[in-house]
Amino acid sequence: MTVKPRESVALRADTNYFLKKRIGYAATYVVLGLIALYTLAPLWFLVTNSLKDQAEIIRDPLGIPRTASFQYIIKATQEIHFFRSLGITFSITFVSVGLIVIISSIGAWILVRNHTRWSQVIFMAFVAAMLIPFQAIMYPLIQFFDTLGLKNVTGLVFMYGGFGLSMSVFLYHGFVKGVPKGIEEAGIIDGCNIFQLFFTIVLPLLSSITVTVIVLNSMWIWNDYLLPFLVIGNSTTKTLVLELYFARILAGQFGNPWELIFPAVLITIIPIVIIFLFLQKYIVQGITDGAIKS
């Protein structure tokens, strides 16, 4: 008889414990849900307001559009020459990232494999260059490329190649050290030349860090504003970001033309959102690896 009350206390404490845990768990989801709503709210404004006219945007910015109209989106598509600028942005990003991947991977590999005093000096120079902010070199760079006749899209690609190089060499350098040399020696004995050796044996082994290099560089180049602004400016070969900027500047002299800005922003971010939703596994993995490696 004396045991019974004790038992029930223990039992009550136990259910209390689980109840508490459940409440805590539910609270986590409530908080997460609220933050998710907060995170998505600006994107909700973006989508709904892209379908409204200026008057309705100002009068009722939070509501669902009363008469959803795609005319503003179509108008913005023409205004920012969407398909042309999308093509330009895609080409610049694709070629620049390709250049960075090939040059930095092969460079980092030979830096590790032929370890001399020179290789150490060169590697240190690459690492030290990561400390230089873009502002410190932009004016001489533009002037220099202008005298070379490269103040254009081609020059832009080379500039991105140069800027992406330091970090990419650094990332590859750390990773190549983990690749066993024995595999390469087997390849050499089998008579591979240096390019066969690198592209068929080494590069496939580096694929996980290649993902990181591609992700980090593409995200930056695709969304970059300053370098295209300085190099291309207001010419006909503008990137998406530049088109958006100039559309805003030209239309915004007399207040804010929200009925143009919202759809223009919406169509410039749609491609990247689609890419993200498809490749998010790799993107998140790439960023995690990049953060841990550096």
Added chain:
Amino acid sequence: MDFYKKWFWPLLLPSILLFGFVILFPFVVGVLNSFLAWRGTYYFDPETGIRATNLFASFVGFDNYANAFADERFIRALVYTVQYTLVAVVVVNFVGLGLALLVTRARRGAGLFRTVFFLPNMLGGLALGFIWQFIFQIVFTDILFSPEGLMHIPFLRYMTQDSTKALFALVILNAWQYGGYMMIIYIAGLNNISRDYYEAASIDGATPLRTFRSITVPMLMPSFTVVFFLTLSNSFKLLDQNIALTDGEFNTRLLAMQILRTVKDTAPPDYGKAQAQAVIFFILVASITLTQVYVTKKRELEL
């Protein structure tokens, strides 16, 4: 090995060329130009008042630096950048760590939340800046925090039209944008901590707060190093959001924008002065990030 040795310079050549043309040469020229009366397309001779015939005639010593420090706008941008960075580093870190702790607590749907929180990162600063400009100017000002709105908070109204308020507007925007990125790094750090420590702690009867302070925080030190580095350098170099939100109006220029706009403020464009500001900016960024990495790395090693 000879096999590799033979190929050392040929394979490195493209990297060295790109690096030399894009980074090294312009950097050296930039530092030199900060001591010259550089006007962008030509060098000016202060003695004769015309185009200099050789570079020595254009040499002005530390005049460009003196001019920069005498410029009220530069000093204001410098102070504003430091203030912004201090607030932004703390807030973005809190948001990132908070999100990571919440997401790792959730068992089901964690992936979905992670995707949502990370999404703003994929979008460009300029595009997001325009959306948030609308939120601050219309949604905050006229709807949520107006006298007739949800809650009357004067501080959260007209945030893009006052230098102090705009600083916090920038922080709100960047916490929203970068919080998810930092969360990803913190999640990776949290997942690396062995469950054993937490089990041992719960057997010892440690409170959740104590567990967090004595296990989670010290074990997360490597993640702190990375996140601090990223937030520090990102905040210091911030440009796109600054342009999109206020475009430097109401004394809200950060250093990056100040360097960009100096050549527009002066006629003829004084590239020498802009370049001197850029060199000061480089010294600041380099010394701050190096100190930070050194300090947090040391704390990692002490464990």
